[in-house]
Amino acid sequence: MVSEPIISFRDAAKVFPGGRRRPEVRAVDGVTLDIAAGEIFGVIGYSGAGKSTLVRLINALERTTSGAVVVGGTDLTGLGEARLREVRAGIGMIFQQFNLLASRTVAGNVAYPLEVARWPRGEREARVRELLDFVGIADKADTYPAQLSGGQKQRVGIARALATNPRILLADEATSALDPETTREVLRLLQRVNRELGITVVIITHEMDVVRYCCDRVAVMEHGKVVETGAAYEIFSRPQAAVTRRFVATSLRDRPSDETLARLRERHPGRLVVVGIDEVTGSTRAITQVLRDRGVEPAVVYGGITEVANKPYGSLTFELAGSDDAVAAAVAHLRAVTDVDDLGTARAPRTVPSLAAGRAEATPGRDAREVPGTSGERRPGGGPTGGPTGLVEGND
Numbered sequence: 001m002v003s004e005p006i007i008s009f010r011d012a013a014k015v016f017p018g019g020r021r022r023p024e025v026r027a028v029d030g031v032t033l034d035i036a037a038g039e040i041f042g043v044i045g046y047s048g049a050g051k052s053t054l055v056r057l058i059n060a061l062e063r064t065t066s067g068a069v070v071v072g073g074t075d076l077t078g079l080g081e082a083r084l085r086e087v088r089a090g091i092g093m094i095f096q097q098f099n100l101l102a103s104r105t106v107a108g109n110v111a112y113p114l115e116v117a118r119w120p121r122g123e124r125e126a127r128v129r130e131l132l133d134f135v136g137i138a139d140k141a142d143t144y145p146a147q148l149s150g151g152q153k154q155r156v157g158i159a160r161a162l163a164t165n166p167r168i169l170l171a172d173e174a175t176s177a178l179d180p181e182t183t184r185e186v187l188r189l190l191q192r193v194n195r196e197l198g199i200t201v202v203i204i205t206h207e208m209d210v211v212r213y214c215c216d217r218v219a220v221m222e223h224g225k226v227v228e229t230g231a232a233y234e235i236f237s238r239p240q241a242a243v244t245r246r247f248v249a250t251s252l253r254d255r256p257s258d259e260t261l262a263r264l265r266e267r268h269p270g271r272l273v274v275v276g277i278d279e280v281t282g283s284t285r286a287i288t289q290v291l292r293d294r295g296v297e298p299a300v301v302y303g304g305i306t307e308v309a310n311k312p313y314g315s316l317t318f319e320l321a322g323s324d325d326a327v328a329a330a331v332a333h334l335r336a337v338t339d340v341d342d343l344g345t346a347r348a349p350r351t352v353p354s355l356a357a358g359r360a361e362a363t364p365g366r367d368a369r370e371v372p373g374t375s376g377e378r379r380p381g382g383g384p385t386g387g388p389t390g391l392v393e394g395n396d
């Protein structure tokens with residue numbers, strides 16, 4: 001942890017009581033977690049995992065049924081409304097559906113929390129101008145929300161959430177209603193909020209791309225529990241829980257799905273191996289050199305390398321040509337430096353049970369490329385190209 005936690009969950013639980021027809025729900029179930037001041041922290045999980053409830057415990061929109069939540073050194077347990085209002089004043093929130101006031105202009109929406117906090121008119125107007133400038137929609141001050149795009153609406157939401165200078169910004173699925181390009185713009189803005197204003201940002205999402213793009217650390221939730229926590233890069237490169245593996249697979253799409261593998265085997269009946277690429281293994285050049293030095297000729301047939309937390313990460317599927325002994329020796333050598341999954345050949349396929357959960361969810365997408373052609377064929381300029389960050393490297 002780089003700095004003091006600004007938010008601490010200590011065995012925190014939130015149980016919604018059952019009724020005559022419905023069972024009780026343990027929406028948050030014994031969560032212990034620290035969020036450091038100044039970080040962008042992601043909370044990821046499938047629908048119903050308890051993410052929203054967890055985050056609503058931070059600004060006491062929900063109260064714990066047991067355990068504690070401590071925000072900025074203040075234990076929220078048993079705090080009265082007046083003190084809670086003070087804590088809430090230091091926390092801004094943005095939402096998937098933006099929650100703007102339709103009857104107010106953009107400037108009016110941003111001014112609203114300042115009116116509630118009784119800022120004098122002059123200061124209010126100056127603050128609204130400053131905020132609209134910061135989020136890049138100063139020219140829309142007199143426009144009504146209905147005339148704005150989704151991305152612009154979320155910018156207004158962010159400006160409004162920042163109005164009273166909070167130390168924490170909670171973003172509840174803030175980009176889920178936006179297209180990928182607009183999502184990136186909004187995430188870039190949240191990064192500026194974090195870096196330029198020093199605000200701790202907590203992002204709830206069900207999209208691993210959001211974590212990949214901008215979170216420093218992440219907690220993975222399932223059935224009300226945090227099943228895994230770590231730096232974004234660690235979570236991607238060494239996912240432990242099955243649910244985390246599924247999320248990683250859907251984001252990177254670098255490994256062939258079962259269907260893709262079946263097609264690959266038709267075109268590439270030889271030995272297929274999936275080789276992990278990360279900061280340690282470095283470049284594909286080093287990997288291909290290891291193989292060639294042992295008399296094995298590799299051809300990239302599938303894969304993708306992208307950036308996670310500004311570091312290279314992904315995998316490449318190679319078809320290896322060479323004698324059985326040479327291939328076995330080369331694969332053993334690679335295994336010493338990176339993850340290698342040996343998929344066998346078309347005639348003698350092997351399954352990799354430890355990765356089945358991840359692969360089952362993986363679908364070919366923009367991060368992965370099937371490389372056309374037969375074994376040994378190369379694309380002009382090297383291996384597969386593209387990937388969202390353009391980081392895919394040549395294989396020679």
Ligand SMILES: Nc1ncnc2c1ncn2[C@@H]1O[C@H](COP(=O)(O)OP(=O)(O)OP(=O)(O)O)[C@@H](O)[C@H]1O
Pocket residue numbers: 016025026027045046047048049050051052053054206
């Ligand atoms: N006020 C409530 N009363 C009863 N049950 C609730 C209440 N709020 C949430 N729940 C239940 O708690 C569980 C967790 O819900 P929560 O909204 O926190 O999950 P989530 O991970 O944010 O999912 P989503 O992304 O779908 O909102 C769900 O089973 C939900 O039905």
